[in-house]
Amino acid sequence: MLAALLGLYGTLREGVFTIDELNLDTAAAMTLILAATGQTIVLLRGGIDLSIGGMISLGTVLAATRFGTDPGQAVAWAIGIVAIGALVGALNGLLITILRLQPFLVTLATWSILSGTAMIILPTDGGSLPAGWMRFGFASWLGLSSSVWLLILLLAFWFWFKRTRLGISIRATGSNERSALLSGVSPLGINVATYALSGLFAALAALYLTTQTGAGSPTIGKDYILPSVAAAVIGGISLFGGRGGLVGTIIGAYILTLIGNLVFVLEVSSYWQPIVSGIILLIAVLASSIAEKSARRSLT
Amino acid sequence: MLILDEATSALGPQRDGVAARAFARGWPKAGTLVIYISHRLGEVRQIADRITVFRNGATVAAYDTQDVDDETIIADMLGRRMDRLYPDRKPTATERVAVRLRGFGAGHRLADIDLDLREGEVLGVAGMQGHGQRELFQALFGIGGARGTVEIWGKAKTIRGPRQALTGRDGLALVPEDRRNHGLLLSRSVRENLTLSVISRFTRVGLTDPKREAKLVDEMIAALKIKAGTPEQLAGTLSGGNQQKVIFGKMLLTEARILLLYDPTRGIDVxxxxxxxxxxxxxxxxxxxxxxxxxxxxELVHVADRVAVLRNRRLATILEGEDNSERQILRAAMIETRAA
Known part of the structure; x- marks a missing residue:
C-alpha cells in the first residue's frame, strides 16, 4: 500500500524518489512514528494508551516554557520530561494491574489530567525554544537528516528490544494473559514496563515535535492519539494483542503522512485527508480481520 | 440422526456410565441413527452396535461390538500392539520430603490438608469434581492465596505467585487443567512456548542468544519426541498430545523438581x-x-504410588498398596468414612 501511494505521489510530483524527499517525509512522520512506537508496545500487550495525547501536550509546553537559553538547563529539562513520561506511564500500569481497571478508561483519565496540567502551564500555543534546539531538524550526516538517523536508531532499538526478556514477555502476555502468568511472567512488572515505555516514547515524540514547531501547545497531543493506533493497525498490529511489529507501524505512519502530502499535491480540500485516512484504515482492518480469522482456523 | 462427539469428556469419573444409562432408558427414541465418538472405550462398548476405529484421518478397522476385544481396538488406535498402557511401577520414593503441608487450605474450597509428598514419589490426588483438588494445585502454585504451612525440601516457604513458584532449584512447575487456554500460547511457536519460563537461561547482557535457545529447544523436542515440523510451527497447530508434550517440555526446562500435574492426559490419544x-x-x-x-x-491406580482422596474440601484418606483401587477411591471420595 505504501508502494502504491509512493507511486501515485511520484507520478504527480518531481523528485519524490530522492534522499531529500526521504529526509522531508521522515521529518514529517517522525513525531507520529515515536508516539506510535509506544502505542505498538502497548497494543502488543493487548492494551491501549490514550494518555500519550496528554503527555505529548505536556512535554511540548514544558519544553517551551522551561528550557530557557542555557543549554545545560535545556538538556536537564529534556531528560526530566522523558522521566515524567516514563513515570506517568508506570502509574498507568500500576493502576491497571492493581485496581484491575480497563486500560482504555485509566489512560482516558490520565490523558485528561495531563492535558489540564499542560493548560495550566501554558494556556495557549506559544513559548519559545532555544535556537540550538531547533537546529536538530536541520542537522545531517552522510546526506541523511537527523530524523532519518533517529529512525535507524529506533529500528535498532526494536530489533534489540523484541529479543529481550521484556519484549518476549510483553508479546506473550498479549497473546494469552493467563498462560503467560502461569509460565511465570509477572503481570504487574509487564504492565508497568509496557505503559512506562509508552509514556517514554510519548515524551520523546513531544521533544521531537518542539524541534519542528519551535513552540509548545497544550492541545496538540490529541492529534496523535488515534493516528498512533491507526498507524499500528494499518501496519498489521492486532488490537487483541500479540501480533505485529514496529516495522509495520512505521510503514503505517508513512502511509498516513503521505496521504497528507498527496492531498496537498492534488490541491483538493484538506478535509479529504481524514476521509482517505479513514478509508485506508478500514481496508487495513478488513485485511487484518481476514488474517486473524485464517490464523485462528489453522489452530486446531 | 444424532452425532455425539466426546459428549461426556468433561464429566468426571463419577459420571462414568451416564451415557450408557441414558441409552438403556431408551434415549434417543427408537429409529435414531447415532454416531457416538468417544475416547472412553468402555462407553463405546456399552452403547455401540458397531465400532469403527480412525487413525490419522483414515478408517483402520470396523467391527461388530461383540466380535472384538479392547486389546484389539487399542492396537488399532495405536497402529501397533501396545504391550501395556501403564509402565512398571518400581517404588522409587525416598524418605526425603519434597512438599510437607500442615493445615493447608485455600478460600472456602480447601481446608486442613496434612500431606507429605516425597522425593521420587508419584502421589495421586482423587476426588469428585469440586471437592478441592483444583484449589490444592492452584494454591500450591501461588494462585488465589493459601493458609497453613508449606515446607519445600525441608524449608518453610510462602509461594506468592507462579513466577516465584517456578524459580530456583526449590521450584514447583504446573501442568494446568486447560491445556489450550492456560498452558500454551496457541498463536506462538513451539520454541517460544517451550522457553517462555526460562528466558534467563539463554539471556546474556539483556539479549537472548538464539543459538543457546535453539539448543535447549532441539534437545527437548528430541527428548520428548514432540512431533512438530519445525520449532517455529505454531503450538496451536499441533495435536493435543503434542501440545501436552510441549507443556511438559516447558516444565522440564525449569529447575523445578516438584511437578504438579493436573489431569495431564485428558483428551489426548492413547x-x-x-x-x-x-x-x-x-x-x-x-x-x-x-x-x-x-x-x-x-490412571491413578496404575501410575501413582499412593492416592490422596479429597472429599468435601478435606483429605479423606490416603490409599496405597492393595487399597489403591478404583473401588476404594470411589468409596472414600463419596462415602463418609470413620477413622479406623
Missing part, C-alpha cells in the same frame, strides 16, 4: 498417554516429586 505415564515414572526415578490429579481413576 499412545501419548502411555508415553506420559512412562515419563512420569522415569522422572520419579530421577528424584522428581510428582503430585498427579486425574479424572480417570484407572
Amino acid at each position: 499412545g501419548t498417554k502411555g508415553e506420559i505415564f512412562q515419563l512420569m515414572r522415569d522422572l520419579a526415578a530421577k528424584g522428581y516429586a510428582i503430585l498427579f490429579y486425574s479424572s480417570d481413576l484407572a
